[in-house]
Amino acid sequence: MSVEVSARSYWIGYQTILIKEVTRILRIWAQTLIPPVITMSLYFVIFGAIIGRRVGEMGGLPYMDFIVPGLIMLSVITNSYGNITSSFFGAKFGKHVEELLVSPLPPWIILAGYVSGAVFRALAVGILVWLVAAVFAGFQMHNLLVTISILLLTSIVFALAGFINAIYARKFDDISIIPTFVLQPLTYLGGVFFSVSLLPGVAQQIALVNPIVYMVNAFRYGLLGISDVSLWLAYAIIVAFGVVLFAICLTLLSRGVGLRS
Amino acid sequence: MPSVMNALEVRQLRKTYNNGVEALKGIDLCVAEGDFFALLGPNGAGKSTLIGIVSSLVNASSGETRVFDISVQRQRSQAMAQIGLVPQEVNFNQFEKPFDIVVNQAGYYGVPRRVARERAEYYLGKLGLWDKAFGMSRTLSGGMKRRLLIARAMVHEPRLLILDEPTAGVDIEIRRSMWKFIEEINAAGTTVILTTHYLEEAENLCRNIAIIDQGQIVENTSVKALLGKLDIETFVLDLRAPVSRAPVIEGIEVVLRDATTLEASIPKSRSLNRLFSQLEAEGMEVVSMRNKANRLEELFVRMVNLGQESAP
Numbered sequence: 001m002s003v004e005v006s007a008r009s010y011w012i013g014y015q016t017i018l019i020k021e022v023t024r025i026l027r028i029w030a031q032t033l034i035p036p037v038i039t040m041s042l043y044f045v046i047f048g049a050i051i052g053r054r055v056g057e058m059g060g061l062p063y064m065d066f067i068v069p070g071l072i073m074l075s076v077i078t079n080s081y082g083n084i085t086s087s088f089f090g091a092k093f094g095k096h097v098e099e100l101l102v103s104p105l106p107p108w109i110i111l112a113g114y115v116s117g118a119v120f121r122a123l124a125v126g127i128l129v130w131l132v133a134a135v136f137a138g139f140q141m142h143n144l145l146v147t148i149s150i151l152l153l154t155s156i157v158f159a160l161a162g163f164i165n166a167i168y169a170r171k172f173d174d175i176s177i178i179p180t181f182v183l184q185p186l187t188y189l190g191g192v193f194f195s196v197s198l199l200p201g202v203a204q205q206i207a208l209v210n211p212i213v214y215m216v217n218a219f220r221y222g223l224l225g226i227s228d229v230s231l232w233l234a235y236a237i238i239v240a241f242g243v244v245l246f247a248i249c250l251t252l253l254s255r256g257v258g259l260r261s
Numbered sequence: 262m263p264s265v266m267n268a269l270e271v272r273q274l275r276k277t278y279n280n281g282v283e284a285l286k287g288i289d290l291c292v293a294e295g296d297f298f299a300l301l302g303p304n305g306a307g308k309s310t311l312i313g314i315v316s317s318l319v320n321a322s323s324g325e326t327r328v329f330d331i332s333v334q335r336q337r338s339q340a341m342a343q344i345g346l347v348p349q350e351v352n353f354n355q356f357e358k359p360f361d362i363v364v365n366q367a368g369y370y371g372v373p374r375r376v377a378r379e380r381a382e383y384y385l386g387k388l389g390l391w392d393k394a395f396g397m398s399r400t401l402s403g404g405m406k407r408r409l410l411i412a413r414a415m416v417h418e419p420r421l422l423i424l425d426e427p428t429a430g431v432d433i434e435i436r437r438s439m440w441k442f443i444e445e446i447n448a449a450g451t452t453v454i455l456t457t458h459y460l461e462e463a464e465n466l467c468r469n470i471a472i473i474d475q476g477q478i479v480e481n482t483s484v485k486a487l488l489g490k491l492d493i494e495t496f497v498l499d500l501r502a503p504v505s506r507a508p509v510i511e512g513i514e515v516v517l518r519d520a521t522t523l524e525a526s527i528p529k530s531r532s533l534n535r536l537f538s539q540l541e542a543e544g545m546e547v548v549s550m551r552n553k554a555n556r557l558e559e560l561f562v563r564m565v566n567l568g569q570e571s572a573p
Contacts, residue, residue, distance in 0.1 A: 005338045009371020016368025020361075095352040099413075102316045102346050103369035104338040261278065261319045 005104045013105045017113025018120075021087060025121045032083070032121055033128060036075040040129045043071050044136045047193065059195045059226050065140065068133040069220040070192030073154065075129045077187055077212070078179065080122035080155040084114055084162035085175040092166065097259065107253035111163065111246075118159035119152065126151060140223055146231065147222030153238045154215045158183075160245035167249075167258045191216045196228045211237055266329060268294045268421045268452035269315065274324035276310050276476075284310040286476040287324065292454055292469070294329070294420075297447045299463035299484070300456045302473035308456045309349060311473070312425050316346045328421060342370060345419035347410045349426045355399035359390055359409050362398060363416050370417035377416065384412040387442060404435040411439065421452045428459060440466060464488070492530075495553040498523040501546040510539045524553070 025032045044064070052063035059066055091097040100110050141147065161178075169175045190212030199207055207213055208229070218234035221227035227234070252258070269292040276285040284307045292298045302308045313319030315326055317337055326333040331340040353362045360381055367377030385391045388408040393401060398409060407427055414422060424443070428436040436459075444466065447453045457463055463470060463484070470487055472480040480487065503520035513536055514526040523545075525536055540547060 005342050006371065009342075012371045012373060013369050016365050016374075019368075020365055023361075091354070094354055095350065096354045098318060098348065098352050099366055100369060101318055102341060102344070103366075104342040104371070105369055106338055256320060260317070261313065 010105065010109050013103070014109050014113050014116075017100075017110065018116045021083075021114065021117025022120055024087065025083065025117065025124070032079075033124055036079055036125045037128045037132055040071050040075055041132050043067070044133060048136055059197075059228075061224060061226065062137075064137045065224060066195075066220075067193055068130075068137050068140070069223045070190075070216050072126050072129050072133065072223075073212075073216045073219050074187050074192050076122045076126045076151060076155050077158050077183065077215075079125045080118045080158040081162035081165075081179060081183060083121040084118040084159045085166045085169070085179075087117065088114055088163060088166035089169045089172070089175050092169075092259065093172070101256075101259060107250055111160075111249050111253060114163060115156060115159040118162065119155045122155035122159070123151065126155075142225035143222050145222075147219065150215065150219045150222055150234075150238070153235075153242060154219070157215075157238060157242045157245060160242065160249050163249050164245065164252065167252050170258075186210050186212050191220075191228060211241055214238065265293045265295070267291045267327070268296065268329060269454065270325075270327040270330070271311070271315075272325040272327075274311070274314060274326060275322045276307075276314060276319065277322050284476055285314075285321075285324075288473070288476070288478050290471055290478060290481065292452060294452055295447075295450060296452055296469055297444075297467045298452070298454045299467035299470040300454060300473060301460065301463060301470060302456075306473045307476040308473055309425060312346070312423055312454075312456065316344055316423065317341060342417075343420045345414035345417065345422045347407075347414045347422070347424040347427050349429070351406045351410065353398060353406075353409065353413065355397070357398055358395050359385060359398050359401070359412075360394040362409065363413050366413045367416040372417055380416050380418075381412070384415050385409075388412050389438065404431045407431055408435070408439065411442070415446065419451065421454065422446060423454045425456050426458060427455070428457065428462065436462075493526050493528050495524060495526045497551050497553055498525060498540075498547050499549045501548045504545055508539055508543050508545065510536060 044067075048064035048067055052067070055063040057063065057066075088097070091100075165175055165178050189207065190210050191207070196204055196207045196213055196217075214229050214234035214237045217227040217229045218231055218238070221231055269290065271288060271290040273287045273289065274285050275283075275287050277283045288307075288311070290311075300308055300311070310319055314321045315328065315333060317333055317340075321334065328340045328343050331343065333340045357365075360378075363381040363385060364374065364377045367380060368374065372380065381394070382391065385394050388411060390401075390405060390408055390412065393405060398406070401409060407429075411424070411427060414424075422443075427443075428439055431439065440462070443453060443455075455463065455467060467484055470480070470482065470484050471478050497518075500521045500523065504517065504523075505520075507515040507517040507523055509515070512528065512531055515536075516524045516526075518524050527533065527536060537547070
């Protein structure tokens with residue numbers, strides 16, 4: 001009479017969360033997909049086309065070319081993080097997260113569903129920004145595998161980080177504090193607009209503690225073939241962050257922190 | 262006679278919240294498969310905590326909860342697959358369509374999308390919501406939202422349906438249609454556990470009943486046995502002609518409700534003939550008589566008061 005729990009039922013559950021998330025993102029496309037494209041277009045115009053001409057070369061490339069990977073990564077990071085915090089916290093705030101909590105779905109499926117939704121939005125925005133960038137700088141691709149893998153891993157890492165933020169958030173203000181005071185400074189100082197090799201000794205060492213430096217540089221390698229850091233070190237750092245954040249998310253979800261009384 | 266499996270079995274269940282409130286003080290409870298069971302209690306008695314633990318929304322401090330012999334604590338996924346929950350508060354996304362809400366809920370339980378769509382159409386139709394299925398759910402009336410919660414809880418066809426005050430704030434016509442639907446579900450084999458503030462609802466629908474107060478079960482028996490404990494019955498008498506005062510009859514309490522309505526409370530040990538002969542002697546003609554509907558309410562209030570008096 002009742003539905004039995006099986007790998008197939010979990011797969012259907014995962015698909016349901018993902019479909020729901022994708023539908024939500026596409027339904028409110030004017031809020032989810034368009035704003036980052038407009039913001040990044042302005043960056044390309046102002047920093048790339050207008051100021052960039054006076055800057056000259058950066059890392060041996062025209063400044064416009066140099067900032068393309070960083071700006072794509074900037075939009076991927078903010079959209080991955082922002083999607084999961086607003087969606088999961090919204091579900092928590094509106095109490096409809098209880099639909100999932102009373103269901104047979106285990107924590108890792110719920111997590112996978114929400115992370116996949118965030119990755120979808122991050123990739124969609126990333127592709128749109130890349131298309132806009134092509135208008136200014138043309139299409140460039142040095143290594144497709146590195147480009148795609150870094151894009152995926154980075155969006156997963158920030159989706160997981162956003163999920164933790166959403167779990168602990170009690171009011172809407174709580175989901176904007178980390179992006180404003182932590183994520184934005186780290187991203188802007190993470191080599192989006194400049195090469196960390198330009199920084200003086202100590203500042204360079206401090207900059208290399210910022211994990212976003214590795215993500216931006218690895219992605220820049222994928223698109224342009226240049227990087228301030230070792231590609232393998234970048235992979236190791238991104239994967240390590242992903243594993244640790246995944247473990248934290250699963251522990252919090254399993255214990256019901258912020259969700260079950 | 263074959264033994265009946267318990268749909269719900271709770272052993273020494275305790276819950277103390279972080280603020281120190283002891284919501285459940287080691288309760289034991291069994292609900293047999295196929296039963297229509299009422300869980301009654303005043304506000305703050307522990308009903309919602311108990312339902313929260315059974316549906317895994319609340320973590321128990323200690324004790325064991327089993328659904329169809331599956332441990333909620335140790336085999337959560339398997340246990341949850343057996344349960345459909347209608348919560349007290351509306352907790353669906355009000356910016357989604359009723360059809361999507363029901364179809365998605367089915368998906369969380371592993372129901373394939375094609376089957377989920379068919380079932381959503383069936384249950385939304387049965388609950389009179391099909392014409393609203395593709396509008397925004399926030400535009401539904403309070404009664405419609407309650408019915409949507411029931412459709413959502415039924416879409417994976419659970420073996421145990423838990424309804425936490427499903428008819429609160431719902432008008433009588435819709436309440437009766439909801440009762441009919443829930444009775445049909447129970448008749449088809451689904452075990453139903455109902456909490457309600459409408460004691461008439463419990464009296465009319467349920468076979469067995471537990472009264473919970475201050476985190477403890479104070480009564481757990483059949484509705485029939487519970488009502489049998491009433492030693493006083495109250496009758497409402499409609500008179501043909503208006504009267505100015507109630508008759509005084511030894512051993513029977515008669516109250517004038519309005520000019521043509523009397524309410525008589527009679528101990529079961531006393532004969533009704535005494536009441537009628539006195540009324541006749543005073544020239545009062547009774548045109549109709551009915552049992553007052555709130556018998557369970559009287560018992561409930563008495564039991565809860567008794568519990569509060571004996572509390573330390």
